[in-house]
Amino acid sequence: MSKAVLLMVAAGLLAAADAPAPRWDTPGDGNPLLPGYFADPSIVRDGGKWYLYATIDPWGDDRLALWTSSNGRDWTFSTPAWPTKAAATSPTSGDSKVWAPSVVKAANGRWYMYVSVGSEVWVGSAPSPAGPWADANGGKPLIAKSFAPAYHMIDAEAFVDDDGTAYLYWGSGLNWTNGHCFVVKLKPDMVSFDGEPKDVTPANYFEGPFLVKAGSHYVLTYSDGKTTEDTYKVRYAIGDTPFGPFRERPDSPILSTDRGRDVISPGHHAIFRVGKQPYILYHRQSLPWPRAGDDATLRQIAVDPLTIRDDGTIARVTPSHGSGVTGFANRRTRGLPVTLRGDAVDAAHDAGRAGDDNYATLWRPAPGAEPLLVADLGKTRRLSEVRLRMEYASRAYDLVIDSSSDGLHWWPAAVRKGASGSPIVLPLNVSTRYLRLRVPAGAGVWEWQLF
Known part of the structure; x- marks a missing residue:
């Protein structure tokens, strides 16, 4: 290689090292994946459609979020009839809401959901990921708070091995310390325990277990730290059986706060594959961060590629603002081009944010001003609906x-x-150049699309 080429390569490496990290508010960013505040995701694919289940922030809701998409980029929100706080609760559930769903397909062909309600785990079943979901355990928790009252009985995740045998992992700590992970083998009915649960807690475990298989190894991934701060992260440990023992790897954690990229406290994840390529789906703090007030902990869902080697080791994840997923559309469906204007609470929430195709940014009207957002199409056009x-x-x-x-x-x-809902679709039948949207005072708008 010539001296000139070496100098060019060196200059390129220096430029790459000095290049600023991608900004979180770039128009068209693919992460966050969903418009709104959600956490603890679980994702499955069936019949050509994606189903993503999640906790509704802040800190859960009386219902669970279900997002569906045919292309992985345009998602539609709903809330299943089960589980709800009213339908899945016991005298010992406590006041906490519906959290942390895990959905899998069993060897018997049915779908099962393991979900936390309060400090207990419930199980439901359905003929398809779309439902209808119903309780599968006689109206009582599968794992009651009394099983291990010194710990938090939440964050259940099911793993189905190559031979169809299923295992259930769960457990967290109290007051952000002393998390414990339990596992039990499930009988074919996916509800009954086949043997006694075992404590398989690896080093630095707090909550959110998720098991994957790599070659002949069983890899337990999990969250550590505090999701309300900037210490939440994803770690991993390797075992030779579904019961471990699990040995944390020295290159753990694999995903953590990256302030240079404006990624704060990523964790409580799910791992899924498209073909042979694995991806990690996780929540992280919404931006800008930190927030003040009752909604201080608002999280959003992101997805990034993952590398899992046959020896069970996992490469460190570089969190992004828009990694593509094989089979997902390259971009979301876009409406007509418009210019937006309206008084905003500050520059970070200006009117253009409602048209930048980025779910990290939104328009919020200024206090005291009329909450109006005006769209200028540039010329008279025929419009059939807004989303x-x-x-x-x-x-x-x-x-x-x-x-x-x-x-x-x-x-x-x-x-x-x-x-x-999301999107909210309002039919129109007008020919016009301008539209004006009026929202309640203080309401935020991620995106306003005209068709």
């Missing part, structure tokens, strides 16, 4: 859309009281 991604998919919003040909004189185009 809204409001800040909280599970909350209800009163929405009004007005139309104008000159931006001065307005007339009603659509009204929806108590609208919820």
Whole structure:
């Protein structure tokens, strides 16, 4: 290699080392994957469709989130009829909400969900990931709080081995310390225990166990640290059987806070494969961070590629703002190009954020100002509908859309009281240049699309 080429290579390496980390607010970013605040994800694919289940933030809800997508980029929100806090609770469940679902397909062909309600684990079953879901254990928790009251009986994750044998892992600590991991073999009914549960806690374990198989090895991945701060992370340990013993690797953790990339406290993950390529699906703090007030802990879902070697070792993950997944669409469906304007609470939440195709950024109206967002299409166009991604998919919003040909004189185009979900679709039948969206005071809008 010539001296000139060596100098060029060296210069390129230096430039790469000095290059700034990708920003979290770049238009079109693929991470966060979902519009809104969700945690503890589980994902499966069936019949050409993706199903993603998650905790609704902040700190759970009386219901569970279910997102569905045909292309992995355009997701639709719903809440299954089961589990709910009312339908899956016991005298010892406590006040905590519905958390941390794990969904798997069993050897018997049915689907099973293991979910935390309070400090207990419940199990439900369904003929498909779409449901209908129903309790599978006679209206009582599968793992009661009394099983090990010194620990938190949450974060159950099922693993189905190559031979169809299923195992259930669960457990956390109290007051952010002393987490313990338990495992039990399940009988073919996916509900009954085949033997006694065992404590298989590896070093530095706190919660969120997820088992994968690599070659002949069983790899237990798990979370450590505190999700409300910047210490949450993903670690891993390797065992020779589903019961371990699990030995934490010296290159653990594999995913942790990266302030240079604006990734704070990634953890409580799921691992899935598309073909032979594994991916890690996880939550991390929403941005900007930290927040103040009751909603201080608001998390969002992200996905990144994972490397798992046959010896069970896992390469460190570089968290991103938009890693592609094989089989996912390259980008989300986009509406007509528009220019947005409206008074905003600050520059980080300006009107353009509602049209940047990035679920890390949103528009929020300024306090005291009319909560209006105006879209200018540049010329008169025929519109059939608008789609809204409001800040909280599970909350209800009163929405009004007005139309104008000159931006001065307005007339009603659509009204929806108590609208919820994501996207919220409002049919239109207008030819216009301008639309004006009115939202409740303080309401945030991830994206406003016109079609």
